[in-house]
Amino acid sequence: MMELSLTTKVAALILLSGLIYLDRVAVVQMMIHRPIAVAVITGALFNRLPECTAVGVLLEMLWVSRLPVGASVPPDDTGAALFGTVAIAYLSFVREVGFADIALVGSVSVFIGEIGREMDILVRRLNGKISRYAIAGVELGDLGTVSSCLYASIVLWFVAGVILSFSWIVLGIVAGKFLIPGIPGTIIAPFQVMFLIIPATGAVSVYQHCRVSKKSAVFHMSLASGAIVFMIIEMGVF
C-alpha cells in the first residue's frame, strides 16, 4: 500500500477533524468527537497508536461527565485531544515517550480545551444572527429560508472546526517537535503524578454527579480491588 507523506496525513487530519467537529453539536452526536475516538484516529494515521491512545484515555476520563446542559458550553475536548495526540506523536518521532510526557501533554491539552470553548460560543452567537433570518423568512411566508439558514449553520460549524483543527494540529506539531524536547527532564518527571490526577479528577466529577445507593462502598471497593488485581498482573504473577 502506498505510504502517505506526513504533510498529506496532516492535511487529511485537518479535513477529517472538521467533519468530526460537526458531531460535537450540529450533526447526530454519535460520539465520534470523543477524545478516545480522536486519539485512535490520529494514532492510526501517524502510526503511533499506543502513545496517542494513552493521551486520549486521559482526556476521555477527565471530561467523562462533561454535560452540555441548557446553555452551558463544555470545554472543547475534541480540540484538546487533537492537540495532545499530535503533540505526543511528533514527540515520539523525536525521542521515546514516557508516562510523564503523556501526562504533561494531557495537562497542556486542558488549556486548549478551554480556549476552544470560546470558538464554540462564538459560533452559537453567529447562529443567533442566522436564526433571526430564518424567523424573518417564516414570518414573511418564505419557508425555504429555514433550510438555507440551517445549512449555513452547518457550514459555519464545519469552517470553525477546520480552523480549530488547523490551529491545534499546528500547535501540536510545534509543541511535540520543538518545545517539549527542549524542556529539562527534571521538570517533566514530576508530571508523572498528573497521570493519576487527570483521570482521578474526571472520576470524582462522575462520582459527585452520580446519585446511586451505596455509591461510596461500591466505588472504593472497586478501586481497591482494581488496583490490587492490576498490580498483581504488573508484578507478573500470572
Next chain:
Amino acid sequence: MLDRKTKVRVFMRTMLVQACWNFENMQSVGFLYSVLPGLEKIYDGEPDKIKAAARRHIEFFNTHPYFSSHIAAMALAFEEKIQKGEVDPSAVNSAKVGLMGSLGAIGDSFFWGSLKPFVSLVSVLAALINPYLGIALLLFTYNYFHLRLRIDGFNKSLSSPNGIYQYLKQSNFAEKSEYIRAMVMIFLGVYLGFFISRILPSDQKIIFTVMQFSVSVGLIVALEFVYRKIAATSEIVVFSAMFVILISLIMG
C-alpha cells in the same frame, strides 16, 4: 397519515436539530426544519395552513437532542388532529413546552449522566487492551442504544398525541439510569485502580507499595473534597499542573 418516506425524512432531519443552536431561540430553527416535510404532507395543497403551522413551530425550543425526535413526532400527531379540526392549534405548543423541559432533564440524566459515562469507561478499558476495540465498542454500543431509543420513541410518539406519554411510562428511564450508574461506579473504581497500579513501581518492597497505594487513595479522597467545593475539572488539573511545576522548580 404520514407515509413512510415522510416519516424517514422527518426522523433523519431530527439528527440536525442542534445545527442552528443559538442562545436566543436554541433549537427552534432545527425543530422547524425537522417537522417541515411532515407539515407539508399534512397540509398538502394548503400553503397558508403550512405557513401558519411553521409559525407555530419557530417558537423557542430546547430539549435533549435525542428526545427531539419524540417531540417532533408528537407535534406532527397533533398537527394531524389540528388539520381534522379535532384539536385547537394552541394545544401543540402547550404540549411541546410541557414536554421539552422534562425530556431535557430525563435526557441529561439518562444519556449524559449515565449512558455516556458508562460507555466511555467500558470503551476506555477496552482501548487499553486494543485501541480499535475501544473505539468500536464506544461507537457501536452508544449508537445502538441512542438510535434504538430515538426510533422507538419516534414511532410511538407519532401514533397519537398521547403516544409519547405512554412511551415514557413504559420506558422507565429512572430505573434504567440507576442500574447504569451502579455499573459506572464499579467501572470507575476499576479504572482508577488501573492508573494507581501504573504509577506504583512494582520492583520494591511490599510495605512501600502499600504506603504509596494509601497515598494515591488519599489523593483521590482529597480530590473528591476539592471537587465538592469548586466543581470545575479543568481548573483542578490546571492548578495541579502549576503546583507540579512549582515543586519541580523548588526541588531543582
